[in-house]
Amino acid sequence: xxxxxxxxxxxxxxxxxxxxxxxxxxxxxxxxxxxxxxxxxxxxxxxxxxxxxxxxxxxxxxxxxxxxxxxxxxxxxxxxxxxxxxxxxxxxxxxxxxxxxxxxxxxxxxxxxxxxxxxxxxxxxxxxxxxxxxxxxxxxxxxxxxxxxxxxxxxxxxxxxxxxxxxxxxxxxxxxxxxxxxxxxxxxxxxxxxxxx
Amino acid sequence: xxxxxxxxxxxxxxxxxxxxxxxxxxxxxxxxxxxxxxxxxxxxxxxxxxxxxxxxxxxxxxxxxxxxxxxxxxxxxxxxxxxxxxxxxxxxxxxxxxxxxxxxxxxxxxxxxxxxxxxxxxxxxxxxxxxxxxxxxxxxxxxxxxxxxxxxxxxxxxxxxxxxxxxxxxxxxxxxxxxxxxxxxxxxxxxxxxxxxxxxxxxxxxxxxxxxxxxxxxxxxxxxxxxxxxxxxxxxxxxxxxxxxxxxxxxxxxxxxxxxxxxxxxxxxxxxxxxxxxxxxxxxxxxxxx
Numbered sequence: 001x002x003x004x005x006x007x008x009x010x011x012x013x014x015x016x017x018x019x020x021x022x023x024x025x026x027x028x029x030x031x032x033x034x035x036x037x038x039x040x041x042x043x044x045x046x047x048x049x050x051x052x053x054x055x056x057x058x059x060x061x062x063x064x065x066x067x068x069x070x071x072x073x074x075x076x077x078x079x080x081x082x083x084x085x086x087x088x089x090x091x092x093x094x095x096x097x098x099x100x101x102x103x104x105x106x107x108x109x110x111x112x113x114x115x116x117x118x119x120x121x122x123x124x125x126x127x128x129x130x131x132x133x134x135x136x137x138x139x140x141x142x143x144x145x146x147x148x149x150x151x152x153x154x155x156x157x158x159x160x161x162x163x164x165x166x167x168x169x170x171x172x173x174x175x176x177x178x179x180x181x182x183x184x185x186x187x188x189x190x191x192x193x194x195x196x197x
Numbered sequence: 198x199x200x201x202x203x204x205x206x207x208x209x210x211x212x213x214x215x216x217x218x219x220x221x222x223x224x225x226x227x228x229x230x231x232x233x234x235x236x237x238x239x240x241x242x243x244x245x246x247x248x249x250x251x252x253x254x255x256x257x258x259x260x261x262x263x264x265x266x267x268x269x270x271x272x273x274x275x276x277x278x279x280x281x282x283x284x285x286x287x288x289x290x291x292x293x294x295x296x297x298x299x300x301x302x303x304x305x306x307x308x309x310x311x312x313x314x315x316x317x318x319x320x321x322x323x324x325x326x327x328x329x330x331x332x333x334x335x336x337x338x339x340x341x342x343x344x345x346x347x348x349x350x351x352x353x354x355x356x357x358x359x360x361x362x363x364x365x366x367x368x369x370x371x372x373x374x375x376x377x378x379x380x381x382x383x384x385x386x387x388x389x390x391x392x393x394x395x396x397x398x399x400x401x402x403x404x405x406x407x408x409x410x411x412x413x414x415x416x417x418x419x420x421x422x423x424x425x426x427x428x429x430x431x432x433x434x435x436x437x438x439x440x441x442x443x444x445x446x447x448x449x450x451x452x453x454x455x456x457x458x459x460x461x462x463x464x465x466x467x468x469x470x471x472x473x474x475x476x477x478x479x480x481x482x483x484x485x486x487x
Contacts, residue, residue: 038485049483064337066281067270084270087263089205090280096340098201098480102263129263182483186339194485 001136001150002170002179003050005197007157010035010048017152018052021137023122026107030099030134031149038197047197050158052149053078053099053134054182054190061091061100069131076163076191077136085130092131096183097190100133136160163191200414203341203478209261211472213254214331215360217287218353218467220250221327222361224294226391228321231308236384238372240308241301243365244317247324248294251287279337283330290323328357331471341478343418348406349474355399356467359433362392363463370453378449385456389440392459396437403430403470414481422473429473432466435459 010033018024018031036049055078062070062078069084070091080091080100092100105128108115115123126132137147145151150158161170170193173179179193227243230236259265274281297317300307307313332353335344366388373381407419407426419426436459443455 034483036483036485049485051483060337060339063277064274064280066272066274066278066284067267068273069270084267084273085264086267086270088261088280089263090278090334090337092205093203093338093341093478096480097483102205104263180485182485183340183481 001052001055001147001192002159002161002173002195003192004157004159004173004177004195005047005049006195007155008048008050009155009157011154013152013154014050014052014149014158017148018134020152021140021148023118023125024132025103025123025126026109028101028103028126028132030132045197049194050149051097051099051182052192053095053136054097054188054192055136057189057191058187060094060096060186060188064090064094066090077138077141078133079135079138080131080133082127082130082132087129087131089131096186096188100131102131103128163193200417200479200482202476203338203480206261206475206478208472209257211468211475213257213261214353214471214475215468216250216254216257217327218331218357218471219360219364219464220247220254221290221324222357222359223247223250223364224290224324224361225321225328225358226362226365226388228317228324229391230384230387231317232314233387234309236380236387237301237308238376239365239369239384239388241298242368243361244294244301244308245298246364247320247361248291248298251291251294251327255284255287255291279330279334283327283334286323286326286330290320290327293320293323296320325354328354331357335474335478338478340480342412342415342481343474343477343479346406346409346411346415348402348409352399352402352406352470355395355402356470358395359392359399359463360467362388362395363436363460363467365460366392366456367460367464370457373449373453382449382452385452386444389444389456389459392440392463393437393444396433396440396463400430400433400437403433412481414479418477418479421479422477425469425473429466429469432462432469436462436466 012033014031015033031052034049036047038045038047059078062072067084067086069081072078103126146160150160159170161168174193177195179195181190223243224247227240230240271284272281297320329350332350336349338344369385439455439459443452
Protein backbone atom coordinates (compact mmCIF):
# COMPACT_ATOMS: atom_id res chain seq x y z
CA UNK A 1 0.00 0.00 0.00
CA UNK A 2 1.12 3.53 -0.72
CA UNK A 3 -0.28 6.56 1.13
CA UNK A 4 0.20 9.98 -0.45
CA UNK A 5 0.69 12.43 2.41
CA UNK A 6 0.35 15.34 -0.01
CA UNK A 7 -3.21 14.26 -0.84
CA UNK A 8 -4.28 13.22 2.65
CA UNK A 9 -6.49 15.86 4.20
CA UNK A 10 -6.88 14.20 7.59
CA UNK A 11 -10.63 13.61 7.25
CA UNK A 12 -10.48 10.29 9.15
CA UNK A 13 -12.45 8.70 6.31
CA UNK A 14 -10.12 5.68 6.31
CA UNK A 15 -10.63 5.31 10.03
CA UNK A 16 -14.42 5.28 9.61
CA UNK A 17 -14.36 3.10 6.48
CA UNK A 18 -12.31 0.54 8.41
CA UNK A 19 -14.69 0.60 11.37
CA UNK A 20 -17.67 0.29 9.06
CA UNK A 21 -16.20 -2.62 7.08
CA UNK A 22 -14.74 -4.59 9.97
CA UNK A 23 -17.12 -3.56 12.78
CA UNK A 24 -14.22 -3.11 15.19
CA UNK A 25 -15.38 -2.70 18.80
CA UNK A 26 -15.14 0.61 20.71
CA UNK A 27 -11.55 1.64 21.39
CA UNK A 28 -10.09 -0.69 18.78
CA UNK A 29 -8.64 1.01 15.73
CA UNK A 30 -7.09 -0.97 12.94
CA UNK A 31 -6.54 2.22 10.97
CA UNK A 32 -5.61 5.44 12.75
CA UNK A 33 -4.79 8.99 11.69
CA UNK A 34 -2.12 10.74 13.73
CA UNK A 35 -1.43 14.45 13.67
CA UNK A 36 2.26 14.94 13.04
CA UNK A 37 4.56 17.94 13.07
CA UNK A 38 6.93 17.71 10.15
CA UNK A 39 9.96 19.81 9.29
CA UNK A 40 12.27 22.03 11.25
CA UNK A 41 11.63 25.42 12.76
CA UNK A 42 10.63 27.83 11.25
CA UNK A 43 9.35 25.68 8.37
CA UNK A 44 7.09 23.39 10.36
CA UNK A 45 3.96 21.84 8.93
CA UNK A 46 1.26 19.89 10.61
CA UNK A 47 0.38 16.84 8.57
CA UNK A 48 -1.96 13.91 8.98
CA UNK A 49 -0.23 10.56 9.16
CA UNK A 50 -2.51 7.58 8.58
CA UNK A 51 -1.09 4.43 10.19
CA UNK A 52 -2.20 0.83 10.07
CA UNK A 53 -0.55 -2.58 10.20
CA UNK A 54 2.49 -2.22 7.96
CA UNK A 55 2.45 -5.92 6.95
CA UNK A 56 6.22 -6.00 7.36
CA UNK A 57 8.36 -8.35 5.32
CA UNK A 58 10.20 -9.21 8.54
CA UNK A 59 7.44 -8.75 11.12
CA UNK A 60 8.64 -8.51 14.74
CA UNK A 61 5.14 -9.51 15.87
CA UNK A 62 5.50 -12.87 14.14
CA UNK A 63 8.86 -13.55 15.79
CA UNK A 64 7.69 -12.89 19.33
CA UNK A 65 4.37 -14.75 19.02
CA UNK A 66 4.71 -17.86 21.19
CA UNK A 67 1.75 -19.70 19.68
CA UNK A 68 2.17 -19.15 15.96
CA UNK A 69 -1.06 -17.14 15.85
CA UNK A 70 0.64 -14.44 13.81
CA UNK A 71 1.87 -15.57 10.42
CA UNK A 72 2.95 -13.98 7.16
CA UNK A 73 1.23 -15.32 4.05
CA UNK A 74 3.16 -15.87 0.83
CA UNK A 75 1.51 -12.76 -0.64
CA UNK A 76 3.00 -10.68 2.21
CA UNK A 77 -0.15 -10.11 4.28
CA UNK A 78 0.44 -10.64 7.99
CA UNK A 79 -2.52 -12.44 9.53
CA UNK A 80 -3.59 -13.21 13.07
CA UNK A 81 -5.46 -16.40 13.91
CA UNK A 82 -7.67 -15.53 16.87
CA UNK A 83 -8.19 -19.24 17.62
CA UNK A 84 -4.48 -19.58 18.39
CA UNK A 85 -3.93 -16.26 20.20
CA UNK A 86 -3.55 -16.46 23.99
CA UNK A 87 -3.58 -12.68 24.52
CA UNK A 88 -0.06 -12.53 25.95
CA UNK A 89 0.43 -9.06 24.40
CA UNK A 90 3.96 -9.83 23.20
CA UNK A 91 3.05 -8.74 19.68
CA UNK A 92 1.35 -5.56 20.90
CA UNK A 93 4.60 -4.59 22.60
CA UNK A 94 6.84 -5.72 19.74
CA UNK A 95 4.98 -3.78 17.02
CA UNK A 96 6.82 -0.49 16.50
CA UNK A 97 3.75 1.00 14.75
CA UNK A 98 1.31 0.29 17.61
CA UNK A 99 -0.96 -1.32 15.04
CA UNK A 100 -2.28 -4.01 17.36
CA UNK A 101 -4.78 -3.84 20.18
CA UNK A 102 -6.32 -6.22 22.64
CA UNK A 103 -10.06 -6.84 22.57
CA UNK A 104 -10.30 -7.31 26.31
CA UNK A 105 -14.08 -7.40 26.79
CA UNK A 106 -17.17 -6.83 24.73
CA UNK A 107 -18.43 -3.27 24.84
CA UNK A 108 -21.31 -1.55 23.10
CA UNK A 109 -21.19 1.68 21.16
CA UNK A 110 -24.28 2.98 22.94
CA UNK A 111 -23.73 2.16 26.62
CA UNK A 112 -26.77 0.78 28.35
CA UNK A 113 -28.68 0.43 25.09
CA UNK A 114 -27.49 -3.07 24.23
CA UNK A 115 -25.84 -4.17 21.01
CA UNK A 116 -27.28 -2.91 17.76
CA UNK A 117 -28.15 -5.54 15.10
CA UNK A 118 -25.02 -4.42 13.22
CA UNK A 119 -22.85 -4.97 16.30
CA UNK A 120 -24.44 -8.37 16.98
CA UNK A 121 -23.42 -9.57 13.54
CA UNK A 122 -20.08 -7.77 13.39
CA UNK A 123 -18.80 -8.80 16.80
CA UNK A 124 -18.93 -12.46 15.81
CA UNK A 125 -15.63 -11.74 14.05
CA UNK A 126 -14.16 -10.22 17.22
CA UNK A 127 -13.72 -12.76 20.02
CA UNK A 128 -12.63 -11.31 23.36
CA UNK A 129 -9.30 -12.00 25.08
CA UNK A 130 -7.30 -11.90 21.87
CA UNK A 131 -5.28 -9.35 19.93
CA UNK A 132 -6.59 -7.76 16.72
CA UNK A 133 -5.12 -5.91 13.79
CA UNK A 134 -5.66 -4.86 10.18
CA UNK A 135 -5.59 -7.67 7.62
CA UNK A 136 -5.88 -5.43 4.54
CA UNK A 137 -9.57 -6.43 4.42
CA UNK A 138 -8.72 -9.99 3.45
CA UNK A 139 -12.36 -10.89 2.80
CA UNK A 140 -12.60 -8.04 0.28
CA UNK A 141 -9.31 -8.98 -1.40
CA UNK A 142 -10.60 -12.53 -1.87
CA UNK A 143 -13.53 -11.04 -3.78
CA UNK A 144 -11.20 -9.00 -5.95
CA UNK A 145 -12.01 -5.75 -4.14
CA UNK A 146 -9.59 -3.24 -2.62
CA UNK A 147 -9.37 -2.63 1.15
CA UNK A 148 -12.13 -0.46 2.59
CA UNK A 149 -9.73 2.33 3.58
CA UNK A 150 -8.51 2.62 -0.03
CA UNK A 151 -12.01 2.75 -1.49
CA UNK A 152 -13.29 5.05 1.27
CA UNK A 153 -10.53 7.66 0.93
CA UNK A 154 -12.23 10.75 -0.46
CA UNK A 155 -8.89 12.34 -1.40
CA UNK A 156 -7.77 9.21 -3.28
CA UNK A 157 -4.59 9.29 -1.24
CA UNK A 158 -4.28 5.51 -0.90
CA UNK A 159 -3.08 3.09 -3.54
CA UNK A 160 -3.15 -0.67 -3.22
CA UNK A 161 -1.18 -3.06 -5.38
CA UNK A 162 1.63 -5.53 -5.77
CA UNK A 163 4.99 -4.22 -4.56
CA UNK A 164 6.76 -7.17 -6.18
CA UNK A 165 5.49 -6.12 -9.60
CA UNK A 166 8.01 -3.60 -10.87
CA UNK A 167 5.43 -2.03 -13.23
CA UNK A 168 2.52 -1.78 -10.78
CA UNK A 169 1.17 1.66 -9.92
CA UNK A 170 2.40 1.39 -6.34
CA UNK A 171 5.94 0.44 -7.38
CA UNK A 172 6.08 3.30 -9.86
CA UNK A 173 4.78 5.81 -7.31
CA UNK A 174 7.43 4.72 -4.78
CA UNK A 175 10.15 4.90 -7.42
CA UNK A 176 9.14 8.18 -9.03
CA UNK A 177 8.05 10.14 -5.99
CA UNK A 178 10.54 8.96 -3.38
CA UNK A 179 8.28 6.70 -1.36
CA UNK A 180 9.56 5.97 2.12
CA UNK A 181 8.83 3.64 5.02
CA UNK A 182 8.46 4.42 8.71
CA UNK A 183 11.20 3.07 10.99
CA UNK A 184 13.33 1.59 8.19
CA UNK A 185 16.21 1.42 10.67
CA UNK A 186 14.45 -1.35 12.61
CA UNK A 187 14.82 -3.66 9.63
CA UNK A 188 11.15 -4.67 9.56
CA UNK A 189 10.75 -3.68 5.89
CA UNK A 190 7.13 -2.44 6.03
CA UNK A 191 4.86 -2.99 3.02
CA UNK A 192 3.15 0.36 3.57
CA UNK A 193 5.00 3.23 1.91
CA UNK A 194 4.36 6.94 2.20
CA UNK A 195 4.81 9.63 -0.43
CA UNK A 196 6.33 12.88 0.89
CA UNK A 197 3.94 15.65 1.97
CA UNK B 198 5.25 13.48 18.23
CA UNK B 199 5.50 12.45 21.86
CA UNK B 200 6.64 9.01 23.00
CA UNK B 201 3.89 6.63 24.09
CA UNK B 202 4.31 4.45 27.13
CA UNK B 203 3.48 0.77 26.82
CA UNK B 204 0.50 -0.18 28.95
CA UNK B 205 0.22 -3.81 27.88
CA UNK B 206 2.40 -5.33 30.59
CA UNK B 207 2.01 -4.23 34.19
CA UNK B 208 2.22 -5.43 37.76
CA UNK B 209 1.55 -9.13 37.17
CA UNK B 210 4.33 -9.42 34.59
CA UNK B 211 6.67 -7.55 36.97
CA UNK B 212 5.66 -9.98 39.72
CA UNK B 213 6.29 -12.95 37.41
CA UNK B 214 9.77 -11.64 36.64
CA UNK B 215 10.41 -10.83 40.30
CA UNK B 216 9.29 -14.23 41.64
CA UNK B 217 10.96 -16.15 38.80
CA UNK B 218 14.16 -14.18 39.40
CA UNK B 219 14.10 -14.87 43.15
CA UNK B 220 13.49 -18.56 42.44
CA UNK B 221 16.38 -18.78 39.99
CA UNK B 222 18.66 -16.83 42.35
CA UNK B 223 17.70 -18.82 45.46
CA UNK B 224 18.29 -22.09 43.62
CA UNK B 225 21.69 -20.90 42.37
CA UNK B 226 22.80 -19.83 45.84
CA UNK B 227 21.43 -23.05 47.35
CA UNK B 228 23.33 -25.13 44.81
CA UNK B 229 26.56 -23.23 45.54
CA UNK B 230 26.07 -23.98 49.25
CA UNK B 231 25.37 -27.66 48.45
CA UNK B 232 28.60 -27.85 46.43
CA UNK B 233 30.50 -26.31 49.33
CA UNK B 234 29.11 -29.21 51.39
CA UNK B 235 28.06 -27.13 54.38
CA UNK B 236 24.87 -25.58 55.70
CA UNK B 237 22.71 -28.29 54.12
CA UNK B 238 19.57 -26.88 55.71
CA UNK B 239 20.08 -23.54 53.96
CA UNK B 240 21.08 -25.20 50.68
CA UNK B 241 17.89 -27.30 50.75
CA UNK B 242 15.84 -24.19 51.52
CA UNK B 243 17.20 -22.35 48.47
CA UNK B 244 16.97 -25.38 46.20
CA UNK B 245 13.39 -26.19 47.24
CA UNK B 246 12.14 -22.61 47.20
CA UNK B 247 13.55 -22.01 43.69
CA UNK B 248 11.07 -24.15 41.72
CA UNK B 249 8.19 -23.16 44.04
CA UNK B 250 8.78 -19.45 43.37
CA UNK B 251 9.09 -20.08 39.64
CA UNK B 252 5.70 -21.86 39.79
CA UNK B 253 4.22 -18.80 41.55
CA UNK B 254 5.74 -16.55 38.88
CA UNK B 255 4.23 -18.67 36.13
CA UNK B 256 0.90 -18.46 37.91
CA UNK B 257 1.12 -14.64 37.71
CA UNK B 258 1.89 -14.90 34.00
CA UNK B 259 -1.05 -17.28 33.59
CA UNK B 260 -3.32 -14.68 35.22
CA UNK B 261 -1.91 -11.92 33.00
CA UNK B 262 -2.56 -13.81 29.76
CA UNK B 263 -6.03 -12.98 28.46
CA UNK B 264 -6.91 -16.42 27.03
CA UNK B 265 -5.03 -18.79 29.35
CA UNK B 266 -6.99 -21.87 28.30
CA UNK B 267 -5.02 -21.85 25.05
CA UNK B 268 -1.67 -21.86 26.88
CA UNK B 269 -0.96 -25.38 25.61
CA UNK B 270 0.04 -23.62 22.38
CA UNK B 271 2.81 -21.75 24.18
CA UNK B 272 5.60 -23.85 22.71
CA UNK B 273 4.75 -23.33 19.04
CA UNK B 274 7.19 -20.46 18.66
CA UNK B 275 10.36 -21.97 20.15
CA UNK B 276 12.49 -21.06 17.16
CA UNK B 277 11.96 -17.30 17.52
CA UNK B 278 9.92 -16.37 20.61
CA UNK B 279 11.58 -15.86 24.00
CA UNK B 280 8.20 -16.27 25.68
CA UNK B 281 8.04 -19.82 24.26
CA UNK B 282 11.63 -20.55 25.18
CA UNK B 283 11.15 -19.10 28.65
CA UNK B 284 8.03 -21.20 29.23
CA UNK B 285 9.89 -24.36 28.28
CA UNK B 286 12.96 -23.43 30.35
CA UNK B 287 10.81 -22.73 33.41
CA UNK B 288 8.83 -25.96 33.13
CA UNK B 289 12.03 -28.02 32.73
CA UNK B 290 13.55 -26.16 35.67
CA UNK B 291 10.53 -26.91 37.86
CA UNK B 292 10.75 -30.63 37.01
CA UNK B 293 14.53 -30.92 37.46
CA UNK B 294 14.65 -28.51 40.41
CA UNK B 295 12.00 -30.41 42.33
CA UNK B 296 13.65 -33.68 41.28
CA UNK B 297 16.84 -32.42 42.90
CA UNK B 298 15.23 -30.85 45.97
CA UNK B 299 12.61 -33.38 47.08
CA UNK B 300 14.82 -36.49 47.62
CA UNK B 301 17.04 -34.43 49.93
CA UNK B 302 14.23 -34.44 52.52
CA UNK B 303 14.54 -38.19 53.07
CA UNK B 304 17.93 -39.16 51.57
CA UNK B 305 20.85 -37.79 53.54
CA UNK B 306 23.84 -37.09 51.30
CA UNK B 307 21.63 -36.82 48.18
CA UNK B 308 22.58 -33.20 47.41
CA UNK B 309 26.31 -33.90 47.03
CA UNK B 310 25.97 -37.41 45.60
CA UNK B 311 27.03 -37.97 41.99
CA UNK B 312 23.45 -38.33 40.72
CA UNK B 313 22.32 -35.38 42.81
CA UNK B 314 25.05 -33.09 41.53
CA UNK B 315 24.38 -34.18 37.93
CA UNK B 316 20.67 -33.41 38.29
CA UNK B 317 21.38 -30.21 40.19
CA UNK B 318 23.87 -29.00 37.57
CA UNK B 319 21.26 -29.36 34.84
CA UNK B 320 18.73 -27.49 36.95
CA UNK B 321 21.37 -24.83 37.67
CA UNK B 322 21.90 -24.20 33.95
CA UNK B 323 18.15 -23.74 33.59
CA UNK B 324 18.02 -21.45 36.64
CA UNK B 325 20.74 -19.24 35.14
CA UNK B 326 18.81 -19.26 31.85
CA UNK B 327 15.67 -18.09 33.70
CA UNK B 328 17.68 -15.27 35.30
CA UNK B 329 18.73 -14.07 31.82
CA UNK B 330 15.44 -14.84 30.04
CA UNK B 331 13.50 -12.09 31.83
CA UNK B 332 15.85 -9.57 30.24
CA UNK B 333 15.75 -11.29 26.85
CA UNK B 334 11.96 -11.16 26.68
CA UNK B 335 12.04 -7.39 27.09
CA UNK B 336 14.95 -6.91 24.71
CA UNK B 337 12.80 -8.38 21.89
CA UNK B 338 10.88 -5.08 21.75
CA UNK B 339 13.13 -3.19 19.36
CA UNK B 340 10.80 -0.20 19.24
CA UNK B 341 11.21 0.39 22.99
CA UNK B 342 14.76 1.74 23.29
CA UNK B 343 15.07 1.15 27.04
CA UNK B 344 14.13 -2.50 26.73
CA UNK B 345 16.20 -3.26 23.64
CA UNK B 346 19.35 -2.40 25.58
CA UNK B 347 21.94 -5.18 25.49
CA UNK B 348 22.70 -4.54 29.17
CA UNK B 349 19.17 -5.54 30.26
CA UNK B 350 19.69 -9.36 30.21
CA UNK B 351 22.86 -8.90 32.32
CA UNK B 352 20.99 -6.64 34.72
CA UNK B 353 18.18 -9.17 34.93
CA UNK B 354 20.73 -11.88 35.72
CA UNK B 355 22.34 -10.04 38.64
CA UNK B 356 18.98 -8.79 39.93
CA UNK B 357 17.84 -12.42 40.07
CA UNK B 358 20.97 -13.45 41.99
CA UNK B 359 20.67 -10.53 44.42
CA UNK B 360 16.99 -11.12 45.16
CA UNK B 361 17.46 -14.89 45.52
CA UNK B 362 20.26 -14.31 47.96
CA UNK B 363 18.20 -11.61 49.68
CA UNK B 364 15.44 -14.13 50.37
CA UNK B 365 17.89 -16.58 51.97
CA UNK B 366 19.45 -13.78 54.04
CA UNK B 367 16.01 -12.79 55.22
CA UNK B 368 14.94 -16.24 56.33
CA UNK B 369 18.21 -17.77 57.55
CA UNK B 370 18.04 -16.28 61.12
CA UNK B 371 14.80 -18.21 61.58
CA UNK B 372 16.90 -21.40 61.75
CA UNK B 373 18.77 -20.28 64.92
CA UNK B 374 16.36 -22.23 67.14
CA UNK B 375 16.89 -25.44 65.12
CA UNK B 376 20.59 -25.43 64.36
CA UNK B 377 22.20 -23.07 66.87
CA UNK B 378 23.52 -19.59 66.36
CA UNK B 379 27.10 -20.59 65.47
CA UNK B 380 26.12 -22.58 62.38
CA UNK B 381 23.60 -19.94 61.29
CA UNK B 382 26.20 -17.20 61.60
CA UNK B 383 28.62 -19.31 59.55
CA UNK B 384 25.95 -19.66 56.88
CA UNK B 385 25.20 -15.97 56.91
CA UNK B 386 28.92 -15.31 56.58
CA UNK B 387 29.03 -17.25 53.31
CA UNK B 388 25.84 -15.55 52.12
CA UNK B 389 27.33 -12.20 53.09
CA UNK B 390 30.46 -12.78 51.00
CA UNK B 391 28.36 -13.94 48.02
CA UNK B 392 26.04 -10.98 48.57
CA UNK B 393 28.84 -8.43 48.47
CA UNK B 394 29.99 -9.84 45.11
CA UNK B 395 26.46 -9.92 43.67
CA UNK B 396 25.61 -6.41 44.86
CA UNK B 397 28.80 -4.92 43.40
CA UNK B 398 28.09 -6.65 40.07
CA UNK B 399 24.46 -5.42 40.19
CA UNK B 400 25.52 -1.83 40.90
CA UNK B 401 28.10 -1.85 38.09
CA UNK B 402 25.53 -3.25 35.62
CA UNK B 403 22.86 -0.83 36.79
CA UNK B 404 25.18 2.14 36.43
CA UNK B 405 26.12 1.13 32.87
CA UNK B 406 22.40 0.61 32.08
CA UNK B 407 21.58 4.09 33.37
CA UNK B 408 24.55 5.79 31.74
CA UNK B 409 23.85 4.49 28.22
CA UNK B 410 22.66 7.26 25.89
CA UNK B 411 21.59 5.59 22.63
CA UNK B 412 18.56 7.83 21.99
CA UNK B 413 16.49 10.66 23.42
CA UNK B 414 13.67 8.24 24.25
CA UNK B 415 16.10 6.08 26.24
CA UNK B 416 17.24 9.08 28.26
CA UNK B 417 13.64 10.21 28.82
CA UNK B 418 12.67 6.69 29.92
CA UNK B 419 15.49 6.57 32.46
CA UNK B 420 14.55 10.06 33.64
CA UNK B 421 10.94 8.98 34.18
CA UNK B 422 12.07 6.34 36.71
CA UNK B 423 14.89 8.34 38.26
CA UNK B 424 13.38 8.41 41.76
CA UNK B 425 12.68 4.67 42.12
CA UNK B 426 16.05 3.81 40.58
CA UNK B 427 17.83 6.10 43.04
CA UNK B 428 15.87 4.47 45.87
CA UNK B 429 16.91 1.01 44.62
CA UNK B 430 20.56 2.03 44.33
CA UNK B 431 20.52 3.48 47.86
CA UNK B 432 18.91 0.25 49.09
CA UNK B 433 21.57 -1.89 47.43
CA UNK B 434 24.38 0.30 48.77
CA UNK B 435 22.90 0.17 52.24
CA UNK B 436 22.65 -3.63 51.97
CA UNK B 437 26.29 -3.72 50.88
CA UNK B 438 27.28 -1.60 53.88
CA UNK B 439 25.24 -3.67 56.33
CA UNK B 440 26.59 -6.98 55.02
CA UNK B 441 30.16 -5.68 55.30
CA UNK B 442 29.41 -4.39 58.79
CA UNK B 443 27.90 -7.73 59.85
CA UNK B 444 30.88 -9.66 58.49
CA UNK B 445 33.22 -7.27 60.29
CA UNK B 446 31.46 -7.52 63.65
CA UNK B 447 30.89 -11.29 63.41
CA UNK B 448 28.66 -11.44 66.51
CA UNK B 449 25.37 -13.28 66.44
CA UNK B 450 22.71 -10.66 67.18
CA UNK B 451 23.99 -7.73 65.08
CA UNK B 452 24.87 -10.11 62.23
CA UNK B 453 21.35 -11.54 62.19
CA UNK B 454 19.90 -8.07 62.23
CA UNK B 455 22.10 -6.75 59.43
CA UNK B 456 21.46 -9.89 57.34
CA UNK B 457 17.70 -9.59 57.64
CA UNK B 458 17.68 -5.89 56.81
CA UNK B 459 20.05 -6.49 53.89
CA UNK B 460 17.83 -9.29 52.62
CA UNK B 461 14.74 -7.09 52.80
CA UNK B 462 16.56 -4.25 51.04
CA UNK B 463 17.75 -6.55 48.25
CA UNK B 464 14.24 -7.91 47.71
CA UNK B 465 12.68 -4.44 47.72
CA UNK B 466 15.39 -3.05 45.40
CA UNK B 467 14.98 -5.97 43.00
CA UNK B 468 11.22 -5.48 42.74
CA UNK B 469 11.60 -1.72 42.28
CA UNK B 470 14.09 -2.24 39.45
CA UNK B 471 11.92 -4.77 37.63
CA UNK B 472 8.69 -2.82 38.02
CA UNK B 473 10.30 0.52 37.11
CA UNK B 474 11.86 -0.85 33.93
CA UNK B 475 8.50 -2.28 32.87
CA UNK B 476 6.75 1.00 33.60
CA UNK B 477 9.36 3.01 31.69
CA UNK B 478 8.77 1.15 28.42
CA UNK B 479 8.36 4.15 26.13
CA UNK B 480 8.13 3.62 22.38
CA UNK B 481 10.38 5.70 20.18
CA UNK B 482 8.13 8.33 18.54
CA UNK B 483 7.13 7.73 14.93
CA UNK B 484 9.45 9.72 12.72
CA UNK B 485 9.38 10.65 9.07
CA UNK B 486 13.02 10.68 8.03
CA UNK B 487 13.03 12.34 4.62
